[in-house]
Amino acid sequence: MRRAPQPQVSAAVLLRRATRALQRARLHYGHGTDRARDDAAALVWHALRLPAEASAARLRRGATAAQQERLRTLLARRISKRVPVVYLTHRCWFAGLELYVDERVLIPRSPLAELIERAFAPWIDAARVRRIADVGTGSGCIAIACARWLPRARVDALDISSAALEVANRNIRRHRLGRRVRAVKSDHFSALSPGAYDIIVSNPPYVGRAELAALPPEYRHEPALALAAGRDGLDSVRVILRDAARYLRPGGILVVEVGNSETLVRRNFPRLPFTWLEFARGGGGVFLLTREQLIEGKRN
Numbered sequence: 001m002r003r004a005p006q007p008q009v010s011a012a013v014l015l016r017r018a019t020r021a022l023q024r025a026r027l028h029y030g031h032g033t034d035r036a037r038d039d040a041a042a043l044v045w046h047a048l049r050l051p052a053e054a055s056a057a058r059l060r061r062g063a064t065a066a067q068q069e070r071l072r073t074l075l076a077r078r079i080s081k082r083v084p085v086v087y088l089t090h091r092c093w094f095a096g097l098e099l100y101v102d103e104r105v106l107i108p109r110s111p112l113a114e115l116i117e118r119a120f121a122p123w124i125d126a127a128r129v130r131r132i133a134d135v136g137t138g139s140g141c142i143a144i145a146c147a148r149w150l151p152r153a154r155v156d157a158l159d160i161s162s163a164a165l166e167v168a169n170r171n172i173r174r175h176r177l178g179r180r181v182r183a184v185k186s187d188h189f190s191a192l193s194p195g196a197y198d199i200i201v202s203n204p205p206y207v208g209r210a211e212l213a214a215l216p217p218e219y220r221h222e223p224a225l226a227l228a229a230g231r232d233g234l235d236s237v238r239v240i241l242r243d244a245a246r247y248l249r250p251g252g253i254l255v256v257e258v259g260n261s262e263t264l265v266r267r268n269f270p271r272l273p274f275t276w277l278e279f280a281r282g283g284g285g286v287f288l289l290t291r292e293q294l295i296e297g298k299r300n
């Protein structure tokens, strides 16, 4: 039997309906979007293949039956499977750059974007930065943003996950940075030679076992390897703090996001003189140490 033709519904009406459906579902946000309206917009734009700057006239135009069906499917996956919207659209932005993302990598959302857009000012002279290592690169967001905002630097984008490196390489190609950004399979620093880097930057896994078990369902779509870091969440941070100084040049800096593990990090490393960075756009739990502070902290 033939399906009855769908009534014409405008993009604006679909947006209102989708927002209401998402609000009723009481979902978790924070994977690149903050509220139901933003998720709804991302899904409507994706389903209807709308340009980013769609005019009011375009939004009043009717959506085809196929577009409405596509939107229904996307909403169903967001609501019943709790898939974060970025994994449905495969698009996100980090430090002003558009990136491809899928479930092989964490959804980029680090406050480090703000620091990178400032080329790490005032902590290092950007004109002198030649080499950067990004430990745990995932989608490549931090490495690629570093190359974009520090145009004289070469960046090693390290990850232990081959699947993540495939995504990073796709993004490196997309931004035509293959000559300056290298995706390298590495267990923390294992693939690097000592003494080479002006900046080591990292958003490593830092979620402890109990916290991981309590996370909303949206997080289960992200790779466990990107979140889980042992019983207390500090397994990766410990390795970075132990080894980073060997890979930094004199005057080099280490910048690491540890999110809400900040208190635990302070308590576990009382002799390290961390500088905890502040961000105008929100977020925190990011520390900075110089190579000399790392070495001195170990001596004490």
Ligand SMILES: C[S@@+](CC[C@H](N)C(=O)[O-])C[C@H]1O[C@@H](n2cnc3c(N)ncnc32)[C@H](O)[C@@H]1O
Pocket: 105, 106, 107, 108, 109, 110, 135, 136, 137, 138, 139, 140, 141, 142, 158, 159, 160, 161, 164, 186, 187, 188, 203, 204, 205, 206, 225, 226, 227, 236
């Ligand atoms: C929190 S995610 C960060 C991804 C990306 N840098 C971002 O900010 O969106 C941590 C990343 O570290 C990687 N990772 C986990 N253990 C690692 C290890 N031992 N050595 C290198 N990378 C590791 C994971 O595969 C994951 O891609």
